[in-house]
Amino acid sequence: MxxxxxxxxxxxxxxxxxxxxxxxxxxxxxxxxxxxxxxxxxxxxxxxxxxxxxxxxxxxxxxxxxxxxxxxADGSPCPAPTAENLLVLYFHGDARMYDVVERLAEAGHEPVPAENPYWAGVGALTFEDPDGWRVVLVPAPVF
The missing domain is CATH 3.10.180.10 (2,3-Dihydroxybiphenyl 1,2-Dioxygenase, domain 1)
Known part of the structure; x- marks a missing residue:
């Protein structure tokens, strides 16, 4: 970046x-x-x-x-998310990020491949929420 x-x-x-x-x-x-x-x-x-x-x-x-x-009450008019609709959460180190990764795994959520290869390059993991929207967990802030 x-x-x-x-x-x-x-x-x-x-x-x-x-x-x-x-x-x-x-x-x-x-x-x-x-x-x-x-x-x-x-x-x-x-x-x-x-x-x-x-x-x-x-x-x-x-x-x-x-x-x-x-x-x-009438339902959601929301379109389906794309692989690039992201909520990115930056952590203060690997240990804190992996605490969340472990909770996700215990709840049955496995990482999904990120659309953008940048995220893998910074050690991030991507998960989908129940609606298919993506949350990216990054082990350290970028600035």
Missing amino acids: VMTTTPAEWPSGLDVAQVRVARPTDRLAEVEQFYAEVIGLPVIGRFENHAGYDGVMLGLPGTGHHLEFTSH
Whole structure:
């Protein structure tokens, strides 16, 4: 990877308080179990029957970052993911990453080949969640 700027050089004009990445699912309970119980993200909130939507929010490292998964009573219009729809989680070393890999294996999740060969080159492993969306586990940050 070629870095054109360092984090210290990033512009500070975007002053957001939180970042939420949200997507629909028709398997809310399975997706919550995958990310909360197996991956280990904390459940920080949930809601039921909000205009036909149920949902769960899961914390990511850093206080202002989280994932939201929603399910609508009428089902999800969400298209199928591609092999390049990725959530990438960087760890502080191999041991911490492999703790998660072991939990995934115990829950019956095996690595899948990454579409992009870059991930194998940095020692990353890729897994699919219950909807087929991919999570890449990387043993160390890139910057």
